[in-house]
Amino acid sequence: xxxxxxxxxxxxTCAGCGPAxxxxxxxxxxxxxxxxxxxxxxxxxxxxxxxxxxxxxxxIHVLFENAASVASGIREALDMQGKSDVxxxxxxxxxxxxxxxxxxxxxxxxxxxxxLVITYDNESYANxxxxxxxxxxxxxxxxxxxxxxxxxxKDQWKKDMPAIAAAHHIPYVATASIAQPFDLDKKVKKxxxxxxxxxxxxxxxxxxxxxxxxxxxxxIAKLALDTKMCxxxxxxxxxxxxxxxxxxxxxxxxxxAQARFRHLTDEDIEEYQKRIDExxxxxFE
Amino acid sequence: xxxxxxxxSLATAKAAALCEPxxxxxxPITPQTHIVENLGKLIAQGKLKSKHxxxxxxxxxxxxxxxxxxxxxxxxxxxxxxxxALMNEVLFAASGMRLPIVMVVANRxxxxxxxxxxxxxxxxxxxxxxxxxxxxxxxxxxVDTIIQAYKIAEDKNILLxxxxxxxxxxxxxxxxxxxxxxxxxKYLKKYKPPYxxxxxxxxxTQGPFAFPKPYAELxxxxxxxxxxxxxxxxxxxxxxAKLFNRTYGNGLIEEYRTKNKKTIIITMGSLAGNVKEVxxxxxxxxxxxxxxxxxxPKKDIMNALKGKETVIIxxxxxxxxxxxxxxxxxxxxxxxxxEDTPKILDYIVGIGGMDCRTDDIENIINQxxxxxxxxxxxxxxx
Ligand SMILES: Cc1ncc(C[n+]2csc(CCOP(=O)(O)OP(=O)(O)O)c2C)c(N)n1
Numbered sequence: 001x002x003x004x005x006x007x008x009x010x011x012x013t014c015a016g017c018g019p020a021x022x023x024x025x026x027x028x029x030x031x032x033x034x035x036x037x038x039x040x041x042x043x044x045x046x047x048x049x050x051x052x053x054x055x056x057x058x059x060i061h062v063l064f065e066n067a068a069s070v071a072s073g074i075r076e077a078l079d080m081q082g083k084s085d086v087x088x089x090x091x092x093x094x095x096x097x098x099x100x101x102x103x104x105x106x107x108x109x110x111x112x113x114x115x116l117v118i119t120y121d122n123e124s125y126a127n128x129x130x131x132x133x134x135x136x137x138x139x140x141x142x143x144x145x146x147x148x149x150x151x152x153x154k155d156q157w158k159k160d161m162p163a164i165a166a167a168h169h170i171p172y173v174a175t176a177s178i179a180q181p182f183d184l185d186k187k188v189k190k191x192x193x194x195x196x197x198x199x200x201x202x203x204x205x206x207x208x209x210x211x212x213x214x215x216x217x218x219x220i221a222k223l224a225l226d227t228k229m230c231x232x233x234x235x236x237x238x239x240x241x242x243x244x245x246x247x248x249x250x251x252x253x254x255x256x257a258q259a260r261f262r263h264l265t266d267e268d269i270e271e272y273q274k275r276i277d278e279x280x281x282x283x284f285e
Numbered sequence: 286x287x288x289x290x291x292x293x294s295l296a297t298a299k300a301a302a303l304c305e306p307x308x309x310x311x312x313p314i315t316p317q318t319h320i321v322e323n324l325g326k327l328i329a330q331g332k333l334k335s336k337h338x339x340x341x342x343x344x345x346x347x348x349x350x351x352x353x354x355x356x357x358x359x360x361x362x363x364x365x366x367x368x369x370a371l372m373n374e375v376l377f378a379a380s381g382m383r384l385p386i387v388m389v390v391a392n393r394x395x396x397x398x399x400x401x402x403x404x405x406x407x408x409x410x411x412x413x414x415x416x417x418x419x420x421x422x423x424x425x426x427x428v429d430t431i432i433q434a435y436k437i438a439e440d441k442n443i444l445l446x447x448x449x450x451x452x453x454x455x456x457x458x459x460x461x462x463x464x465x466x467x468x469x470x471k472y473l474k475k476y477k478p479p480y481x482x483x484x485x486x487x488x489x490t491q492g493p494f495a496f497p498k499p500y501a502e503l504x505x506x507x508x509x510x511x512x513x514x515x516x517x518x519x520x521x522x523x524x525x526a527k528l529f530n531r532t533y534g535n536g537l538i539e540e541y542r543t544k545n546k547k548t549i550i551i552t553m554g555s556l557a558g559n560v561k562e563v564x565x566x567x568x569x570x571x572x573x574x575x576x577x578x579x580x581x582p583k584k585d586i587m588n589a590l591k592g593k594e595t596v597i598i599x600x601x602x603x604x605x606x607x608x609x610x611x612x613x614x615x616x617x618x619x620x621x622x623x624e625d626t627p628k629i630l631d632y633i634v635g636i637g638g639m640d641c642r643t644d645d646i647e648n649i650i651n652q653x654x655x656x657x658x659x660x661x662x663x664x665x666x667x
Contacts, residue, residue, distance in 0.1 A: 077353040
């Protein structure tokens with residue numbers, strides 16, 4: 001892994017920010033010959049306070065829901081200028097990519113632009129105060145789905161964005177986690193070596209939103225993998241391949257480690273485990 | 286130059302093609318469709334070497350234009366009505382990022398109820414978005430204005446996006462005899478972005494986050510550039526006239542038979558054609574056509590209205606909650622500076638494609654003596 005940092009220090013992400021770690025890992029994999037098109041969200045807001053910037057590579061932000069469309073324009077412009085060697089990446093949080101910006105991404109995939117789309121998934125609209133998103137997991141308490149005597153947090157299961165990406169029959173889809181930096185590095189490099197649209201979904205714990213101590217970011221990310229809350233895999237040629245074998249740690253350990261699940265009773269957790277096992281069996285067995 | 290006969294949309298497409306945009310990005314909506322279909326055809330036939338991106342929405346169309354322009358390419362798009370409304374958020378980003386995008390708006394009414402015919406509600410509603418807005422009377426003017434629009438937009442001291450507005454159906458679907466320039470290379474050079482680029486050799490951050498003070502400073506810069514663009518629009522118009530021998534007033538406004546006339550009709554777009562026909566037969570009334578609605582040419586209008594007694598505004602939009610159209614309030618805001626303040630009347634006409642015929646205009650002029658200053662009226666079909 002290259003040591004050059006393309007994200008300069010001094011930005012304003014929270015201590016222990018999972019997305020910030022993901023971006024550093026991402027940039028080490030992409031190298032400097034890359035344009036990033038960033039949706040509105042934590043990473044955008046914390047790294048580009050005018051007139052300063054943390055980005056040592058070309059970077060652009062336009063709006064919350066159009067990163068993929070802007071990236072489409074950049075890609076075609078660069079190709080017209082004979083700069084097809086430059087990587088173009090559309091980057092955003094789970095809100096910007098899975099919810100409000102989804103149409104733009106689907107359009108990009110369908111049109112087949114040579115762009116890598118990346119969601120850094122911190123499982124909420126963190127920038128605006130941790131509201132529920134399509135990426136928020138079942139029963140997580142957020143500021144718009146608070147737990148209470150009449151609520152167990154978010155009612156719905158997490159949206160399966162990588163599966164939706166795969167349904168566009170694009171050449172490369174992968175999930176990654178900041179707990180597996182070498183795997184992440186490999187996947188980004190592989191994606192960039194393939195011409196056409198591709199998608200990488202990076203799981204990134206958020207200390208403020210998930211409510212755990214800022215020293216535990218990587219630990220939580222690891223727990224997500226081992227409890228099967230987050231699966232690491234690649235989808236190529238319609239074939240899904242697991243790239244990390246989870247230990248099968250009870251989901252209870254993951255849930256108990258974060259205050260966003262604090263309200264869950266033992267029965268709730270049992271139910272949770274059941275659903276996790278069902279989903280895993282459906283997707284990977 | 287030899288005259289040709291052409292549908293407005295085809296002429297629009299050909300004019301855009303003459304400017305050799307690197308990218309054409311659009312989403313179909315009536316009455317804009319023929320424009321993008323024709324551009325698609327020119328690209329498919331290899332006559333235009335542009336990348337055609339058929340996006341998922343107008344929102345994405347303008348977003349991709351922003352990306353392309355920020356990466357240093359010349360881009361073209363066209364839309365109308367709901368499409369322009371859907372772009373609204375991107376409009377502000379494009380001007381704020383100072384990207385010289387040119388967009389044709391085939392003016393059409395806004396829902397609800399849904400209606401495909403012409404009025405100006407779509408682009409008038411985008412008047413505060415930081416786009417230069419030029420309204421054209423004829424297809425010939427559309428052709429000439431698109432070419433000028435790139436020159437204006439790409440001026441190093443301006444760098445603003447431009448909307449070229451053409452009345453839906455009245456201009457998009459009309460067949461007109463016109464001059465189509467063979468080449469514009471003497472007038473319009475290849476676009477070289479003076480600042481914005483996305484080049485790994487020269488990394489740059491575009492579209493950052495700004496706290497109040499720098500934000501306000503950048504917005505003030507934007508406002509100043511908008512004001513400064515009036516002189517650039519005039520100059521680009523004059524330079525074009527030298528090469529192609531066609532003028533449209535001074536590029537901002539056109540005064541038509543206004544000399545020694547006590548009554549002035551103010552309007553924009555193709556409706557000016559009807560007004561000219563009426564004015565040609567009268568010795569009491571002249572026409573002031575506003576071509577440039579943004580920046581609003583206050584001084585030019587003020588001078589044009591000096592010594593006039595009655596001003597009749599014909600406008601195809603309504604600023605809901607003010608009872609009047611946008612032009613009325615804007616003209617009134619400057620008329621306190623005019624000596625011998627004229628009487629100003631506002632007629633809301635042509636809403637959702639309703640007719641505003643020459644006899645309607647005659648009637649309005651004839652009745653104007655009996656109307657008081659500030660009179661507002663909707664012209665309804667019988
Ligand atoms: C059209 C629009 N709606 C809402 C917002 C407010 N907003 C800004 S960032 C954001 C949340 C971003 O969430 P996500 O994409 O998950 O990224 P994160 O903040 O978690 O990094 C919201 C709702 C906006 N900027 N634009």
